[in-house]
Amino acid sequence: MDKTRIFFLSEESESISFLEDVLSNVDGYETFLSSDTMNAAENFRRFLPAITVVDLDRNFPDALFRNLREICPVTRFLGFGSDPLQLTPFQQNFFSDILSKDDLRLRFMTAVNELKKQAAIVSTISKALTKIIGHSTAVKKLYQTIFKAIRSKGATVLITGESGVGKELVAKAIASVSSNLVSVNCSAITESLFESELFGHARGAFTGAISERKGLFEAANGGVLFLDEVGDIPLSMQAKLLRSLQEGEIRPIGSNETKKIKAQIIAATNHDLQKEAAAGKFREDLFYRLNVIPIEVPALRDRKEDIPDLINHFVREFSLRPNFIPKISDETMQALIRYDWPGNIRELENAIHRGLILMDGEELTLENIFTKNFAQQAIPAAARTWENIDYKTFQELQREEERQFILAKLKENNYSVTRTAESFGIQRPALYALAKRVGLDVAQQRNLDEEKNRDGALGR
Known part of the structure; x- marks a missing residue:
């Protein structure tokens, strides 16, 4: 079991000796004392503590605290001093807890145990945030909003943004502090099954209901329910969803009893629900609830400085050769940065994945990243820009790109919808919905390929 590291920023003193003695008698702690302001940051960087205990009577500069927080955002700061009331406003807001020297003997271990829990939570959140790649101002603001959502103690969250921007990653980051996350893609559930999926049903509630079934709300009890594509919930179901959110209870189909449910609701959509509410396509009261x-998760075109980070991440993730990182010329990188990526991060991810599969040699080129037809029309040559292609044409090309990618994955998995969906990290209904959106009939395509193979075997 890893020990909890506690960093003391103080000179040797009676108080520090007492605290070190206390911790030495408790299993699971490791301490380090740094008394030199000049070397404090270097010592801190090597130690990376969960908790930093500061002697506030030493009058360390506020800039040092800011520097330590940047080095290790996870660490929690505990201050102690002769008169905690005389601290600066910055210090009062910065420290997670502040004790007087008289309180040290009584409250120190209580404070440490609480900060240890906080550090563990922040560490969990930080690991989840590492999946949201980028260093731009937009991403930093997104991090801050995610932390606020986590501190809200279960308040309902609505995540908006274009398709492919990473709304699900944001939801998972918020839910990372919960041990129970239940996700549902609302666009993949047929209207007739919606109520049963969300609220469950009693045995005999309808034809085929041979046993009682727990709904997703009940499955998420005590945790988080993520309603992806919430804008696609049928109007007929929105009133029932609203009631469940307001009352904190559900009633399964065919049951006379209600069940109390306590779950945080995180919803996501690429629709403008406020406009849809004004147009009568979405309940206004549900929107406000x-x-x-x-x-709002920013589009990739609004955070272009993150594109190199994302490309490098996907290259490492999809590289077909262990420890091999292909070369990417400055010209290629600049072309990828100039492009607006209407399909956002999902489009970039698929493009890099395809490029690595099609790549010959040691360098990843634009011709690998995009299909030949697309590259000829849209890839900027020395003096050409993306202005040469209109958005409607791009959408058609992008739709065909996505269709061919899904088709290739289906063939790779011998048309097993289950295995293909698993390779995408989605459920079967979601894959069918995705295929339908790009005009791909899975069953029909399978039959066509089987017929083609039979004809080939017969020599026709």
């Missing part, structure tokens, strides 16, 4: 903590 969901929009307690709004989080």
